[in-house]
């Protein structure tokens with residue numbers, strides 16, 4: 001049986017560890033220390049590192065982990081990550097030999113130009129592209145690219161478990177409620193998420209079904225989202241990409257209690 005456990009790093013990163021009580025693969029180890037602590041405590045042998053994009057809070061621990069474990073490092077073909085051994089692009093497959101698990105690779109540019117996701121066995125590791133109730137900032141891509149990437153993820157099955165790179169859910173819900181005050185599912189989610197956060201419990205994974213019901217960045221074709229985006233810009237917006245671009249820049253201006261990466 002596979003276990004997927006968040007290891008916390010920095011202020012709000014999650015490093016996801018996939019393990020079977022013997023072997024472990026780690027997704028986006030921005031910091032090696034908490035991963036090494038976890039591996040020692042659980043007596044696990046690292047067998048692979050998977051990176052979604054080049055930001056240091058996702059790859060910064062690679063080199064230190066490699067000093068202790070000689071393992072393959074998977075990551076995006078089009079980003080400069082010095083420790084990569086396997087450069088991946090859309091359509092590639094990652095078979096982790098020690099697990100009954102393989103991932104297909106999706107290109108999801110927008111947050112960074114070469115960002116990839118890993119999808120398999122109803123699990124999605126999407127780094128900083130799709131967050132619970134939000135999406136990543138557009139550091140290197142266009143709204144068109146990010147919208148297309150999010151649509152690609154939204155096309156996966158509803159029951160897909162969504163493992164994101166950060167705990168931003170509550171702040172994201174506050175923004176989503178401003179965009180879609182009439183969305184009842186958001187109110188229910190906020191109550192659930194508040195309780196979890198009060199107990200310092202991660203709000204992830206999410207599911208794609210939940211994201212489609214609550215995430216404004218996946219709901220750019222919904223009337224209330226279109227109207228709110230239009231009100232923000234003071235213009236009527238002709239298509240979902242324009243709606244997406246408007247709410248993404250609105251979010252950048254929105255008073256958020258957490259920094260966002």
Ligand SMILES: [Zn+2]
Pocket residue numbers: 053055058111128261
């Ligand atoms: Zn990032």
